[in-house]
Amino acid sequence: MTHPTPQGTRDILPDEMRELRRIESSLHELFEARGYGEVSTPAIEFWDVLARGDERIGSSAYRFFDPAGDLLALRSDMTIPIARLAADRLADAEPPFRLRYIGDAYRSVSPRRGQMREFRQIGIELIGAGGPDGTAEVIELLVAALDAIGLGRALVGLGDADLFRQLLDDLGVEGLARNRILDRLAAHDLVAIEAEAGDLAELGDADRDLIVQLSSLRGGPQVLDRAREIGGDAVARAISRLADTYRRLEELGVGDRVQLDLGLLRDLGYYTGAILEVYDPAVGQILGGGGRYDGLMGRFGRPLPAAGFALYLERVHIAQAEEERLQRERGRGSR
Amino acid sequence: VNAGGVQIAHRRQTDERLQLALPGGALLGGCLDLLDRAGLDTREIRGESRALVFDLGELVVITMRPSDVPTYVEAGAADLGITGKDVIDEQSDRAVYELADLGFGRCRMVLAAIEGDDSLETSARRLGFMRIATKYRRTAERYFERTGRQAEVIEVKGSVELAPLVGLADGIVDLVDTGRTMRENGLAEREQISVCTARLIANRVAHKIRVDEIDAMVERMREAASR
Secondary structure, three states: OOOOOOOOOOOOOHHHHHHHHHHHHHHHHHHHHOOOEEOOOOOEEEHHHHHHHOHHHHHHOOEEEOOOOOEEEEOOOOHHHHHHHHHHOOOOOOOOEEEEEEEEEEOOOOHHHOOOOEEEEEEEEEEOOOOOHHHHHHHHHHHHHHHHOOOOOOEEEEEEOOHHHHHHHHOOOOHHHHHHHHHHHHOOOHHHHHHOOOOOOOOOHHHHHHHHHHHOOEEOOHHHHHHHHHHHHHHHHHOHHHHHHHHHHHHOOOHHHEEEEOOOOOOOOOOOOEEEEEEOOOOOOOOEEEEEOOOHHHHOOOOOOEEEEEEEHHHHHHHHHHHHHHHHHHHOOOO | OEEOOEEOOOOOOOOOOEEEEEEOHHHHHHHHHHHHHOOOOOHHHHOOOOOOEEEOOOEEEEEEOHHHHHHHHHHOOOOEEEEEHHHHHHOOOOOEEEEEEOOOOOEEEEEEEEOOOOHHHHHHHHHOOEEEEEOOHHHHHHHHHHOOOOEEEEEOOOOOOHHHHOOOOOEEEEEEOOOHHHHHOOEEEEEEEEEEOEEEEEEHHHHHHOHHHHHHHHHHHHHHHOO
């Protein structure tokens, strides 16, 4: 390679581009039909605008100075810029806002780990509609999006970012111990929670068992019954919102595409309540994610409940290619 | 598939059975004993075959270097894997779920230096940092950072014990089982960093969507491990 591109970036040639554009136009068509208008924001923002959205953005963002000496950063996702846009540009408009976007975002991840530093996201934001109805609208649209691009087997994992926060509060676990447990839950490091009794002495054996068991619960609606069975009132309170959302999803006819997952905790700072991840059986990585961020708009001076999702375009493309290949092989009678 | 650097594995065949990645070397015996106790037939793997992929009926076993297990599991080329905690710690940036401590293959990660030699302490005191040779670069760097000491970590691939003997390093960070190799080379343990056992890990997506199969297999292995 005589003239390399920077680490974690790449060129796209016509054959691949044609297929990526097909995915994009299927999704644009669907989102437009559902009333989600397209917006675009700059790839660069003032650093403090991004940090206002998520104070932990520090380590992952590309930062530099503009000629005036202001600190700038490349956006590391699309949600924060759109929250800024909705707060400032739509200040006089009546919510709810239904917005869609496609754009490149940048994270200084190690490309070794199977992520690009420049990656394309396509998604929607529903701003001004609370849960569970707003959450259910977003998830139903996500399922429709997966269907529209041929990923009829893909599932949406649905968890609740506040579940363990609330449960630990109820159990009287606070401060550093609480954060340590949440970190381990986010990494799904159950062995550490089970083993380090000394380190987590604040938790009794019974509570520790409860947390480990709860965080392994995932599947259909029976998960909620099981959680109430093992956890009693504190757990029933913590999962009531999840149960409401799931009921709405069943009414919308997408219950079977949603996998309830009490152990799902994404480590993005702004999530509150529902969190989403997208899985396809043909590939080993998450195709996208999202959730509720009811506190984010308030950080930009316009408190409104909000939810949304983003799909990683390249991963979706890989999943699509894999699903097509599997279908071909099955068609040939290899199974 | 390397689609622009996004490493996502796909299945070679439409085989829908669970794939389990096993580490070759010292942990393999313990893994096979565990599978036997879990009611799987491991005779083919124990045989003389040089195959890397084995059909155990209900699941497919693939064998590899211990340090490759997280790579295959993270990418989804294997749904489950068994490898040492030392490997998982060293590759802590791999997005895999650690599901169970299987208990066998117990080893210790230690800091060691030449018996009776004070160059670790002398280097730290007079030169401000220690030179440490290791195969576990990140584990060593984290340990010295955590304990507030400065160290130059020198990564080597082969016999680490050699490094202090010929003056490449003041000490080593390495995994010891009985400690015999170290003693025979005149090295003595100074500090224990961690205790490492075999762990069961899972691909994140497989864990999320193949719930019943994975939970059943994990339960069988936990149960077998506790016997």
